[in-house]
Amino acid sequence: MIKLSIKDENIIKAREYAREIVNSLSWLMSDYSSVSIERTVLRLMRIDGIFDSTPLPNIVIDLLSERNVLDRGAAYWIANAMIYKNASAQEVAESISKDEFDPTKIPTMPDEKVFETLEKLTTEMLKHIKSQNKFREESYAKFGPRKKPAIYVIVATGNIYDDVVQAKAAAREGADIIAVIRSTAQSLLDYVPFGATTEGFGGTFATQENFKIMRKGLDEVGEEIGKYISLTNYASGLCMPEIAAMGAIERLDVMLNDAMYGILFRDINMKRTILDQYFSRMINAYAGIEIQTGEDNYLTTSDAIEKAYTVTASQLINEQFALISGLKHEKMGLGHAFEINPKIENSFLYELSHALLTHTLFPDSPTKYMPPTKFATGNIFRTHLLNGMFNFISQITDQGVQLLGMMTEAIHTPHLVDRAVAIENANYVFKATKDFSNEFQLSKDGFINQRANLVLDETIGFLKKVSEKGLFKAMKNSDFADIKRTETGGKGLDGVFKKSDNYFNPFMEKMKLELGI
Amino acid sequence: MIKLSIKDENIIKAREYAREIVNSLSWLMSDYSSVSIERTVLRLMRIDGIFDSTPLPNIVIDLLSERNVLDRGAAYWIANAMIYKNASAQEVAESISKDEFDPTKIPTMPDEKVFETLEKLTTEMLKHIKSQNKFREESYAKFGPRKKPAIYVIVATGNIYDDVVQAKAAAREGADIIAVIRSTAQSLLDYVPFGATTEGFGGTFATQENFKIMRKGLDEVGEEIGKYISLTNYASGLCMPEIAAMGAIERLDVMLNDAMYGILFRDINMKRTILDQYFSRMINAYAGIEIQTGEDNYLTTSDAIEKAYTVTASQLINEQFALISGLKHEKMGLGHAFEINPKIENSFLYELSHALLTHTLFPDSPTKYMPPTKFATGNIFRTHLLNGMFNFISQITDQGVQLLGMMTEAIHTPHLVDRAVAIENANYVFKATKDFSNEFQLSKDGFINQRANLVLDETIGFLKKVSEKGLFKAMKNSDFADIKRTETGGKGLDGVFKKSDNYFNPFMEKMKLELGI
Amino acid sequence: MSIIIDSKRIKPYGDRLDDGRMQFSFSLPAPCNEVGKEAAKILLTKMQLNDIEICYLSDLGEGFTHFIAYASTSETIDLTKINVKVVDTPVMDMKATDEFIEKEIGHSIKIVGACIESDAHTVGIDAIMNMKGYDHRYGLERYKYFDATNLGAQVPSEELLRIAVDEKADVILVSQIVTQRNIHIKNLTRLIELAESEGIRDKFLMICGGPRLNHELAIELGYDAGFGTGSYAKDVASFIAFRMVERNKN
């Protein structure tokens, strides 16, 4: 077996610093909420649809915010109105949207009744989510578990109907997981677009209807070929928890969800992001959805050798954030990427060392391995070969999810045929090298071991520094990805608010309870 | 280091059987010669050119044969005539061609004079050949030794001028060795075509002029880029030793030269082939030319797993034949190939095991590794990837020469750009995996070791059987490649003759002496 | 709702329906710079392509440059109008074929096969003829009702015909693998012309095969059938059986 020689105590040390970093933010989670969390609550209460092209959850939350009553939590106001109007949550929201009704301007209903209403709505929704999880579990039981490494490909035509055709084709060719890539910068929208969409740039909008359409397509093809095909999208950006909820409702299986990506790469406010990821991960955990983190992003702007430790550090921080939201290791798709400059001597050894380190640190997690992108050129033959070497490493280091590289990475979002060629590549390499790792022992003092230990040491040093300063201060000092972010800067801070004493989020309460956190 | 665990005694045993097989044919080498050997003697005496489109060496040998005097060796008759006519060997041959002169119908000159003449001619030619070897050695000293694995690519346009352009381009991109592939079935011609040629199918005719043109082109580009570029062609078929001589004269550096290929795959008579390869290898040895054997051919018709031992057996037999011709291990490019069906699970492990076995048996030889061809399809992307995996194995098992696979293997002889893409592939993989093998130890009882030991065991069993029967009988029993060949069958037997007591081959004598065999 | 394909005007599909996107790779004797890039664009423009993206160029030395490009065609193809000749006899397995011949003909069919002229690639014809067959499908030699002789590599056309006549063959199989400068077309044509000039063409079913052959081309060249990459013995066997029965009827 190819196994690194790494001292347990170093792993423990690194993990301990990460835990400190995350724990020192508990004040935020206990005292604050955000507009997106409240919109999520509404969505979980089955409020959906748009009015004049604005989603109802936004209209309602904006009103409550304007009225300065959001600190009690949106759930309360809607439930109160439901009793008052003897109407469904959706009906309440609709009348608010049409400006016919103001839920803050009606009498207060008996608390008992309000909580009863909420209890009913909550139970209903959580039952639905659990049934989706059950369906997934049963499908795996029926068709067999997901392959390892699972073959993950993206569709990104901008048109959900083209996406479905291409996703089905990919499933037939051997894909295990289909990701629908979002239209450029959906992260920055402070609402979730609505309905089936057919225009997007570099991707397709994440909407509930699009989720539903794709889910249906994948269930169909899965039934045909006798395999459960996983669906994934992004619970990321200003609507992170809302999308997590949509995913839970529509039975997505995996969600791209990083605790820090929004802060660093989208300049979203750090408080907002940390709050949102906390609740969104809880939803994921509850729904049995696997998360995937975005460590690859560090390497698109930094050097993969020099800054390898930032990937490891981020994985450890993401792990701790996931744990406090109730996610189990089996559902943590911690990310890393094959981004060493291929012109470097022994680039393959570097990649192998880094991939082994990730696997060693998270042996029970479906680690997500990202393909070469930065050094992909318009030379499709060369890129195809790089992807083969990347697949090789994934197989021999036992990664959980292999996001396949496309030979046209430097040219366009994947064409139908690019994906087929990529899947064939992975199928061949995985099969050809299946038991490779059983054949070898790693030299104890060789380059690969030395390199992995060095990266871990650098990670420990880095995490120590961050834990001493605190995460927010570290970000202010550009400690992450050389990007400077402040506690009061970035988008979406105005959507963060302090909870009042009678704040209530029935979903979070129930989930916490059931998840035992 | 990735090293096989193989018992030395098994290697010795295998080698011993191969030696027996080869030694038991010494009667052939001591008592017989062939028309091609005699034509070679003429070429080494600088007889060249054509008359009425027949090469002069053929005209002269055919005449001597007709006159039943060839058993004395062609050298004697030409030298005798030279003295008689006071003319050069070429002039003698020309007048024979024009039917103006019959060298058997003139008085016998004093033996002393004849031998003196021959001594002079021989010394002159051997001096030239040694100067070519010296040029090569000095070039390596000046530019640095050949890389390992050396990048070997073929040109095969049919037009020597297109070949030169493409060969130069390849050299610039990183090729170390250029092979000019021969026009289909030149093997079966019992003469060597003449002059610069521009039409061929699947390759370009091997002619002395073509050798010269290509040599010049490669020397030019080599000087420019600061590297000695090796040239190779085929010393194979009915004119095996003639081409070896031409190569020695024109400074080819490598020669495809297999002791049994002609017998098995071209149905050339076995006596003829064994005789011809004996002298051709001696010329190669003398000229400092590296030979390469054709074990890959077994795997184009047989299964690479089932018949792996035939490759190993052939390597060991080729080694023994090479040794008796005076070739050193450093000049034996024993062949093998990456031809396991890529659809097989762990195909990469099989390939790795076989490649390691070759390297283990011949640690000092520039083993020649042949690319996937049989399982190449019209899917150029897939073939390109297979070639990458093939390059990977070559680098980590320390092969001497890597005959690059072309992504268009199943489509056409390599285009200009196919070669460039292939060289880029090898350059990347070699560099990326440079020190890979230092990082690992092979599991003693793993699949790779077991497999290699099994193949060696099968080889020993096979060689034992062949040594008991004798090589000729074994071939009659279809023991090799399931192909049946008889001692009296096949092309070219009529060109084999028993030497008389006063037979004389001045080149062979001198070479034997100097090579110490 | 889904995307709707109009068979009367299909186009290449890259990213989205009817985008016409295609990939190209080629080299030109042109410099590796903006001038060369422009030359590559002009070439693709002459091929009526638009939205041309030269996404890679690299110097091949000796004045040549390699280009990789993507571009869109606006050509459409009417699938409904395509009428390509294919072997249309049903395919039976070995047992069924033998039974069919036994019942309909009652005696063995004599077959001779070869790889003709300069071609020495026997793996293909062996795959079809030899006992062992190919990919777990037995070859013609194993069929009870075929009497098959494989003459192997580099058989001159004259010799193949001579043997076919001598052995009273019903069927001639020919393999051609090397295709450089259309040598396969030349060789196959030569064989047919020889047979015609000797007046024996109609004595045999003449069937050819090889990676660049198909039924359409074979018919065009004057053969009764042609088989390309991925053919199995059973495809040829069934065809022979049906055709021989048909012949016997006429």
Next chain:
Amino acid sequence: MSIIIDSKRIKPYGDRLDDGRMQFSFSLPAPCNEVGKEAAKILLTKMQLNDIEICYLSDLGEGFTHFIAYASTSETIDLTKINVKVVDTPVMDMKATDEFIEKEIGHSIKIVGACIESDAHTVGIDAIMNMKGYDHRYGLERYKYFDATNLGAQVPSEELLRIAVDEKADVILVSQIVTQRNIHIKNLTRLIELAESEGIRDKFLMICGGPRLNHELAIELGYDAGFGTGSYAKDVASFIAFRMVERNKN
């Protein structure tokens, strides 16, 4: 003797001079059989290609098939007639550029740069502008005589122009990496049109860059220059220096 290339009529070079050989890969909504293969051939025939070899086809599912083909074009290109606009100012290194500006202008040149509209790919513009530069070539920020501000990702065109006016910039740099459905052309056009409508286009040197841009296209879009894949800061820096001197002269 060697092969002779006629620049007035160059053709793709595959195996031999002027064979016109090219490689194609594409998918069609057509079946994976002889009919699909014929469709692929028809398509290539419509593109005036000959000697068409469909050397690979594979079923992509959902009614699509992938084809890989080789074919020959008979088109030729006249290299001598190609006239493509390229940046023709000489390229100097950082030191030379600074000295040139010092001598010829005597004061700093103000530059603002951004990745505009929806595009967040800053690596390219960073490579040109940031201190650190790219591939061991320093960026514009490190030049003594440039005062360069990099506004980063997703800057609306309006804002970029506003800042350029406010800061009295001499040069505007724009980066566009995402090109799906020609969004880069749309965005670049929008910026120029905005500048024109505000009557400020001529206040600045306007320079764009990105993997699908080149000088020719940039000029066409109304920019002063364009830089594609593989550009370095020194290329842009030299161009700016020369142009600014020219401008000052007029």
